Amino acid sequence: MSTQHESPESSTESLETPLDRLAASRRRFLSLASLGTGAVALSACATGGGGDDDDSGGDVAEGGGEVSDDNPFGVDPSKPVEVVIFDGGYGDQYAKDAGEAMAALHEGIEVNVSSTVDIQPELQPRFVAGEPPDLYDNSGAQSMNTAALVSEGQLSDLAALIQAPSLDGGTVEDSLLPGALEPGTYSGTLYSLNYVYTVFALWYSAKQFEEKGWSAPVTWEDVMTIGEEAKKEKLSLFAYGGQNAADYYHTLAISMAVKEGGPEVATMLDKLDAGAYEQDAVVKAFAAIEEAVKADFFLPGGSGIKHTDAQAQWVSGKAVMYPSGSWIENEQKGVTPEDYEMTGCPEPQLSSSAAMPAEAIHGTAGEPFQVPAQAKNGAGGLEFLRVMLSKEQAQNFAKVTSSTTVVKDSVPDDAFGSTALASVNEMIKAAGENVYTWNFTDWYNLGTDFKPLWNEFLNGDIGADEARERSQELVDGVREDDSVDKFDVE
Incomplete structure (x- = not known):
């Protein structure tokens, strides 16, 4: 997949000396790497730009030790490994x-x-100096722009990692969940190993649902029925944090639209199509959210609080459900009552005739680990990842964080006593290959623009039609802006 922009190298052709060209390249990288922070989001076949062969990231060299099935990268024990x-x-x-x-x-x-x-502030100068760590987790609000790293040849090809023997038998690739490698693949080359598998769901208290006689909703009609029952008991159906995360409901709406119309709905959005928000399934999804707003199913005051405050309202019993990724339990530790029994269910179908089954989930891999092309011990970085991708370490991650990794069957049925993690495990198994996602909001850093729009929508200041029109304007603006790199969609 290619982007619609000039190769970065073209701007340095007039420089007279190799040192001048090197200095310019490093200055350009310093600028590019800080342009965006949504490194997790770039997906399969996406690339931040072209470059000459000399500038492309390459295979990680063997570490100098003896190569064997137990040491596929030739790690030399005398060489230290640095991981950030x-x-x-x-x-x-x-x-x-x-x-x-x-x-x-x-x-x-x-x-x-x-x-x-502070990944970007601390590591970017080390990249520029040619002294990066051997492996790092490029995540968080201060992450570096992966597109820039790829275009400047700063990352190593991780093909050897997934082809290597797993510590549990077979290859590493054999041990991974479907779609685990797509978010880190650029023009057919794997540059990021996304370690954490996120399932987006509707979350609720299993204890409360049992006490009220409610069942986990399957369709939006089921959700609205629960909302009516909750309202009778002076409870809100939903809470939201308008200051920074009202767009969680945008995610919910798009998810319901994809389940209703099929994966092609997401494809049209990723393509920035001129009619992306006029698709019938998207129209229905926005109308469904408007129905909940008009029914006063949202906890008042959400426009002025953060998402963590909204989540605290939810787990304290003021609201019944909350849409979020599977990080929610870990994020709410210390606030959620011990007997809450946090549980997730797939985001609902808009109708019983939806194109995708009720068990289908919005799931994707995140938390990208990368091996710099200039790493002193890249082989050691690969080996660290191979160890992380063992079932033992994947289970340890689940136990420590109440979240799942991209490693198959790495969460025991009891989920270490976590009801949230157990429900994620069940959703993944039930979905099978019925997993979907989209990328346009992260590719083009649109989250910042969608947040205030959805705050207005959930607060009742605008209706579904205006919310869609303004969403389409945002998409059109990106599509028509020649200065923005565009990503092909297969």
Whole structure:
């Protein structure tokens, strides 16, 4: 897949010396890498631009040790490995544990795991200086722009990783969930290994639902029925955080539209089609949200609070349901009552004649791990990832974070006592291949624009028609802006 822009190298052709060209390339990278932070979101066949062969990221060189099935990358135990983790919602304990496991696997090796919330400010200067870590977790609000990293040849091809023997038998690729590699693949080359598997769902208290005699909703009609019952008991159906996350309901709407009309609905949005928001399924989805707004099913005051405040209102019993990704349990630890029994169900169908089954889920891989092309011990970085992708370490991640990884069958049925994680596990199994996602909001950094729009919509200030019209204007603006790189959609 290609982008509609001039190759970055073309602007340096007039420079006279190799040192001048190198300095210009590094200045350009410094600028590009800080342009955007949605590194997780770029998806299969997307690339931030072309480059000469000399500038492309290449295969990771063998580490200098003896190559074997137990040491597929030739890791040399005498060479230290440096790993930098984004210390966000998942913390860094899982990575420290993986480092200990790697040290046990390769006697004498020094594995240094550090963490930060400031990936771009701390690592970008190291990339420019040619001294990046061997592996890093490019996540968070301060992540680096993966498109720029790819176009400047700053990342290594991870093909050797997925072709390598898994610690559990077979290849690493064999051990992964369907679609796990797509978000990190650019023009057919894997540059990011997205480690965490996120399922988007409607979340509720299983305890409350049992007490009220409610069943998990399958269709939007079911959701509205629960809303009517909740209203009778002076409860709101939904809470929302308008300051920074009203667009969670945009995600819900698009998800319902895709289930109603099929994956082609998402394709039209990713293509920035002039009629993307006029698709029948999208019209129905926005109308469904408007129905809930007009029924006063949203907790008042949401426009002035953050999402964490809205989530606290929800788990404290003021609202019944909340749409979010499967990070929600870990994010709400310390606030959720111990007996809450947080549980998720697939986002609902708009009708019983929906194109996709009720079990279909919006799921995608995130938390991108990358091996810099200039890493001193890239082989060690690959090996660290191979250890992380073992079933043992994937289970440890689930236990520590109450979230699942891209490794198949790595969560036990009891989900370590987590009702939320157990429900995610059940949803993944029930969905099978019926998994869908979209990329346009992250590819083009539209989240910032959708948040205020959806705040107005949920607050009742605008209706569904105006919300769609303004959404289409945002899409049209990107499509018609020649300065914005466009991504082909297969």
